[in-house]
Every structure is written in structure tokens, then in C-alpha cells.
Amino acid sequence: DAGITQSPRHKVTETGTPVTLRCHQTENHRYMYWYRQDPGHGLRLIHYSYGVKDTDKGEVSDGYSVSRSKTEDFLLTLESATSSQTSVYFCAIRGQGQVRAEAFFGQGTRLTVV
Amino acid sequence: SQQGEEDPQALSIQEGENATMNCSYKTSINNLQWYRQNSGRGLVHLILIRSNEREKHSGRLRVTLDTSKKSSSLLITASRAADTASYFCATDPLEGYSTLTFGKGTMLLVSP
Numbered sequence: 001d002a003g004i005t006q007s008p009r010h011k012v013t014e015t016g017t018p019v020t021l022r023c024h025q026t027e028n029h030r031y032m033y034w035y036r037q038d039p040g041h042g043l044r045l046i047h048y049s050y051g052v053k054d055t056d057k058g059e060v061s062d063g064y065s066v067s068r069s070k071t072e073d074f075l076l077t078l079e080s081a082t083s084s085q086t087s088v089y090f091c092a093i094r095g096q097g098q099v100r101a102e103a104f105f106g107q108g109t110r111l112t113v114v
Numbered sequence: 115s116q117q118g119e120e121d122p123q124a125l126s127i128q129e130g131e132n133a134t135m136n137c138s139y140k141t142s143i144n145n146l147q148w149y150r151q152n153s154g155r156g157l158v159h160l161i162l163i164r165s166n167e168r169e170k171h172s173g174r175l176r177v178t179l180d181t182s183k184k185s186s187s188l189l190i191t192a193s194r195a196a197d198t199a200s201y202f203c204a205t206d207p208l209e210g211y212s213t214l215t216f217g218k219g220t221m222l223l224v225s226p
Contacts, residue, residue, distance in 0.1 A: 031212060042202060042218035043157075050211050058213070090156060092214075100144050100212050103204075105156035 003027050006091050006106035013113055019078040021109050023091030030095040032074040033103070034066065036087040043090065049074055081113045120203055120220040128225055133190040135220040137203030144206045146179055147214065148188050151200045193224045
């Protein structure tokens with residue numbers, strides 16, 4: 001299995017509080033992604049990174065920010081959590097040897113905003 | 115908006131039968147990939163097909179790609195109960211940074 005770890009695995013938080021999810025990789029992959037998965041929507045891209053300090057928005061980036069200060073870590077922050085951000089969040093990595101190759105996914109973080 | 119759309123949304127078959135899932139997409143692609151997700155788990159890569167390829171095989175999996183119709187199909191032959199999962203197609207765009215855009219998936223149930 002690819003070395004990718006998400007933390008925490010589960011979190012319950014209150015509306016209006018900031019939340020940070022962490023994705024850590026040991027594979028030295030260039031690309032890192034944050035997706036959310038909701039019933040009826042499949043996976044939707046929130047933000048992605050193509051290098052240290054290089055990030056860009058995905059399809060559903062409103063209310064989220066990211067940071068990548070080193071190759072191995074990609075942080076997703078919900079600045080002020082809302083109930084609509086209750087979801088399962090997946091981190092993925094890609095592009096060690098060949099950039100346009102397969103992605104490896106973490107096990108997911110189940111976030112509940114109450 | 116999402117790039118890939120899988121069809122059907124759900125598929126129920128018996129062990130030993132073949133399962134076919136289809137994916138349609140909208141823009142030009144570098145490659146198309148299929149992933150599997152077991153309940154409560156992360157996605158696992160199954161197979162990648164490049165835009166200049168028409169068919170690819172991996173074990174019991176067969177993937178076809180028709181770029182003129184912007185569609186792909188995944189065939190699982192001789193299905194097993196362990197194949198029960200959700201299957202997603204993902205497209206890698208021809209231009210720009212290498213992102214993967216996923217469809218909504220097909221839920222496959224294989225009954226013993």
C-alpha cells in the first residue's frame with residue numbers, strides 16, 4: 001500500500017469552528033489532492049497541490065483552504081465549519097515516476113458538523 | 115461540473131455473470147482510469163487507459179475507450195461476490211495540471 005495517512009479518521013465538530021485535516025505521505029509524490037465524497041455526488045475535487053507552496057482550487061473550494069509547506073504534508077482547513085461540509089474527505093497522491101499515472105487514496109476522514 | 119458519468123448507477127448480478135459499466139465524459143483527455151471502492155474504504159486503482167489506446171486488459175478486467183464518443187466501458191468477467199463494490203471512472207485532462215475528475219460511480223452487487 002502507498003504510504004498515505006489521513007488524520008483524524010473521524011471528527012465531530014460544531015458549526016462555526018475551524019477544522020484542519022491532515023494528509024501525510026511517505027512516497028515523495030508531487031501531486032496531492034483533497035476530495036469530498038457525498039451520496040449522489042461521487043467524489044468532487046476541493047483543492048490540489050502540484051508542489052510545495054503550489055496549490056489551486058478544484059470544483060468545490062468555497063469555505064476551504066489548503067497549505068503545503070513541505071512535500072509530505074497537505075493540510076485542508078475548513079475556516080468556519082458548516083453543516084453542508086459534513087462529508088467524507090479523501091486525500092490522494094500521484095506522480096512520483098510518471099505524472100499522469102494512477103492515484104493512491106487515503107482511508108478517508110469522516111467529518112460531522114453539528 | 116463532474117466530468118465522468120457512470121451508467122448504470124446500480125447493477126445487481128449473480129456470481130459467474132459478467133458486469134459491464136459505462137462512463138461518459140465531456141472534454142478531451144490524456145487518460146481515463148477506473149477505480150474501485152469497498153464500503154467505508156478509500157479508492158483503489160484498477161486500470162488506466164491512455165487516449166491513444168482502444169482496449170486494455172488486466173486479469174478479469176477489460177476496458178475500452180472510444181474518444182470519438184467520449185465514452186469508456188469496464189467489463190468484469192466471471193464476477194465473484196468479492197467484486198461487490200462501487201466503481202468509478204476518472205478522467206485526466208489533456209491540458210492543464212494533472213487533476214482527476216471522478217464520476218458518481220456504479221454500485222455493483224454480486225450475489226452468491
